[in-house]
Structure formats: structure tokens, C-alpha cells
Amino acid sequence: MQLTRVDDLDAEVDALAARHGGRAGLTAVLGGLDRRLRRTWAPCLTPHRAWTWEAVDRGDRRWWPQGVAAAPGGRYVAVSWYSTDHRSRISFADLRRRRYRHVELVLPSADGHAPLPVHAGGIAWSGSTLHVAATRAGLWVCDTRDVVRTEAGYLLPVRHRLAPSDDFRFSFLGSVGDGLVAGEYGGRTQTHRVAHIGTDAFAEVTEVVDLGVVRAQGVAIADGTYYLTASHGTRTPGSLWMGRAGALRERRYAVPMGPEDLAHDPTTDRLWTVTEHPHRRWIVTIRRRWL
Template sequence: MNVRAVLATLAVPVLIAVPAAGTTSAAAPTLTALDATFTVSERGSFDTYGARVAALDGLLEKAPVDTVFGEANRDAVDAGAGSCPAGIPAPDASWFCWYGAQNDPPNDDAGTENWMPQGITGSWDAAAGGGTSARGLLVSWYDAQNLGKGVRISFVDNSDPANVRYRHALLVEPTAGDDFRGVTVPDGKSLHAGGIAWVGHHLYVVDTDRGVRVFDLDHIWRTAADPSKSKIGNDGNGNFHAFDYRFVIPQVGEYTQDGTCVRPAPNPKTDPLCWSYVGVDHSSNSLVTGEYISGKPGGRVVHWPIDETTGRLVTGGGGAVSSVAAYQTSRTNVQGATSHDGTFWLSSSTGRGNDGQLHRTRVGQSGTTSATPTGPEDLSFDPASGDLWSVSEWPELRVVFRTPNAAG
């Protein structure tokens, strides 16, 4: 792996007491079944956005997924190089860090406070139809300064672990057949993008109060250079910009609920969900979504059925999607969850500088808890290798880490 810059000195984490790896807690079950069914609907969004995307296809050059991976323009940093830590609390894990440069702030992914990494997914999640030959990771970052940029996605080519490279692309919302904008929520703030899932050629991105948005990796568009890094969409002269990001990925649909979430839910069986993270369960062909609640238990983890032929969620009458299973967790501060063959993994954090926690469990059991780097977020499980991936969020403490043999 080529290291082109020395990162700022990594802050020394302050550890919290966490059970040793593989230890079993005597606490209440980590997950209990919840007798409830939740519903979201696509509300004609695929038709609305589909028409806009089709029109924009005629105005912009399309780029295959492999092209974006192949045009990586940044080098990741090896464990132990620069400020990338030589050791992390998870002793069996491997990891790498983001490119950073103290003397080149616009390109400092390791330490920037303008963007915060959140979600992670991989080509193993995509399965058939993912459109890549790379062993690739996608990582979401939200615009922490709320400058209208929304969400960017890192395309990380991990085909050669000794030379990990990546580049960023921007998520956009088509507003018409000839324009798009950054992805924001109704109050104008950036979409938090706390979790992402790559299913076929679709990229699912959670929308905290509303549900999940769907973007299409078969319609990645090239955009024009913008040295000012200030332009978005159609400039009126036949050029399209994206704050100087050279690839954009358009929204093509969404699944939304009625009402907005409250944490914790007064009535967990009926109240709207909070959409904080998302994973893929290949064993049950479902999305796994869940809630972050600060300092309190009770977050709900929900499975949603995926249509294998389309990569969309399974809809009934009127475009409605019903959940197929729901649970509540006794853990607090859960920032990611996924499952496979009845085993669940949940990540939780307790603030910058404190070790995170990875919980492995089955429904009705307390399971095991082990330490992770500070600030673990979303989770992605590769059933072929048994690897579990996550990303941590804090500036100068950011790692992308892999836990091998996660199923035990």
C-alpha cells in the first residue's frame, strides 16, 4: 500500500471496561422477539425518479461500477504507518486507515470534520448483479457541516489488501429530467446515512426519520470538474457538477413510513421506527435495519424481505412492504447490526476515545461481547469468508476493520 502523506498523531484512546473477547455476559438476552409488524411503502417513487433518471441518462455519460473502482485516486494507509494505529482492541482483526495530509486539508479523509464516515457494505452483499469484479467496499460519509453536499460514497478496492485504493462519489437526488441536487432531509440538513447496503445494483441508504432511500449503481454518471467545489447540478451550459466529485449516483426510489420516530419508542410494537443502520442477511434474503438510542436499551431491529429477482423489497398491495421479523435489544448505543443463520452482530459505542463493543448473539441469549476500536458504526458480514466489517467515525481515530471468523 502506498502512503503519500503522514497523518496527524493518533490520539491515545481512553479505555472503558469491556468484557474480554469471547466472554459471556450474565445480563438479560441481547435480543428478544417483538410481536409486531411494521410497514413502509414506495408510494410510486420508483416511477417518479425512474422517469427523471432515464432523461438524465441522455444528458450525462454513464460509468460502470468497475470504472469507479478502477479510477481510484487515493491510497489507504497501512496499519502502523503514519497515525494509523499499529494495534487495536480487537486482537484478531486487520485494518487500514484513510488517506490524510496535514498540509493538504481538502484531501484529509483521516482527520476532516467536514465529513463523517457511517455506513459500510461490500461486494459480497451485492451478490449477483453487483456489477464489479473487485473485492470492493462502499463506505458512506455525511456532510457534517450541512453545506448541502449531502452524502458521499467511498469506492474502496480491497482486491489487493497490500495496496488498498479508493475514490469518492456523491449521492444525488434527481429533481427533474435535467437536474439534480445533493441529498438532504426536509429541514435542509444532510442525510445522516448511518447505514448502507449494496443489493444487486441498488444501494440502500437509511433515512433516520423516514425509512430507506434507494440509489442505482447501474446509473453512475460522470460530472464536470469544479475547482471551486461549489457547484451542484446543471449549470445551464450543458455541464453538470457535483462539488468537484467526478461521479454521482442517483436516487431511484424510497420506502417510507408514516410518522417520525421517538427514542425510545413509547409503544415499541406500533410506533414509527428510527432508521439508524442497515445490513444484509443472505441466509434469509432480507435487509436488517435498526435503531440507535443514546444511553438506553430498547432499540428495535427489524428484518425486511428482499425480492431476489429485482433487488428491491417485496411489496404487497399499493406498494407496501411488511417486515418479516422484529426484535428489541437490551444493549445501548447500538450503531450497527446484521445477521446470518440466526447469529446476530451488534456494534455499540460510548463516545470518542472509549473502546467500542461488538456483541454476538442469538435471539433469547446474552451472547458474547468483545472490544472494538472507538466509535464503531455500521456492520457488513461476508458469509463466504466469515469476515465481519465495520468502520469507525472519529477524526484521527478512523479505521476500517475486519473481524475474521466472526460467526465463531
């Protein structure tokens, strides 16, 4: 399988920036975070640190948190959300200041823009590049330097899409070394594959392995070990599966209920996840050595 660059929108991104007085970039977003995070505790059996959103975002039944990525050092975290009216956004958070802001993902055009209608089940953030999982459509790619400011808020346009040559569900996504790792959410009768992906213009999938974890929601790799989150509904804490391919073991109640995407920050050796259910929404980080 290969991922081929399609839907190039460089000219449309330039037009969007010109209509709104130029690019503001992620620096402007981080300098104007308008909502507050709160330190808290999340229900699971693993020692952890947790934050939660403002009340309006904790209980919102239109917007649902999905993907997570941490910048090196763990101060800045990005969380993707999808909405029931087919929109998507990224929340950029500064955990030191305990503040965050939503930035809507958009498809730019020559004379406007439209919402990006993806599930955004996983994201990978490296430098100014942000990859967004788009299920069977592959991956959308953004550059955070393209953020523009409008009267309604900030917008982040996509630049192009990486389209798969073969059938694969890009349900969740993460960074590993210089590449990416993507995985499939699946029930008992579906596949549960994980794909290792390069990040050049014609991204080659170097390995695909079926790890067999039913209802997996996120994947990370550290020192050759796989870590996967799995949900058990709205009231039961989730599981972390870990180990080498073919020898995974389950640690039940290791993460809160409703765990989604998973990320690993090699600079701090921490795992990060985000949970989705209304009034049970947390950003959670765990030291890998605690597992």
C-alpha cells in the same frame, strides 16, 4: 409495518444521465480510483485487518464515515459518509489495490440535481442495488449502474424511497440472506429495535425485536446469531454484542473506538465495520470464528 415504494425518480435519473453523456456505472468508478488506502493496525483486542484513508479524509471534520457494506469475497467495500452541510456520499474501495474514490449521493430532478440530505448511518449492497438508511424517512434505493461522471466528480442518483408505515428509526442497515436487517440507535430511555425486512416493492417487515443494546451502531446476523457494535466514546475501544435475542453477551474492546455500521460477508464469514472519529478512522474486518 410495511415499507412502501414512493418518490419514484426513474425519469429524473434518465434525464440526469442524458445531461452528462450517459451512464458511466460503477465499473468506471472502480477503474478510476483516485485515492490511496493504507494498511494499518487499529486499537482493539480482536485479531483483525485494518485500512485507513488518506490524511485529508482521516482528519476531515465535515465528512463522517457511517455505513459499511462488503461485496462477496471482500475485495470491494462501500462506506457511506454524511456531512455537516447535509450531503452524503459513498466511498467505493478496492482493498486489493488499496485505492478508493468518493461518489456523491444526489436527488435527481428534470433539470438538475441536489445533494441527498441523509445521515446514511447504514448501507446494504447487493448486486447493483444499494440501500441507504434515512432514519425516520426509511430507506433510499440506488442502482450503481446509474453512476454518472461530471467535471466535479461522480454522482450516484437515488431511484426511489421505501417509506415505513410505522414509526421506526433506520439508524443502521445490513444484508441478511435475500433481505435486509435494520436497527435503531437509542439511549437508555429509547427503543433499541431490530427489524427484518423483505426487499420487494412493498417490503414487509417480518419481525421486530428489541435487543436492548444501548447506543448500538450496527447489526449483522450470521447463522441465527446477532452481532451489534456499540460505541464508548472517542478514546475507548467499542464493544461487540453477540448471541441470540434475549441472550446477548458483550465483548468489550472487540472493535476500535467509534464503531459504526456492521456487515457480514457470508462468502468469507467475515464481519466488517468502519469507525468515525477524526484521526481514528479505520475500515476493519474480523473473522467471525475469532469471536
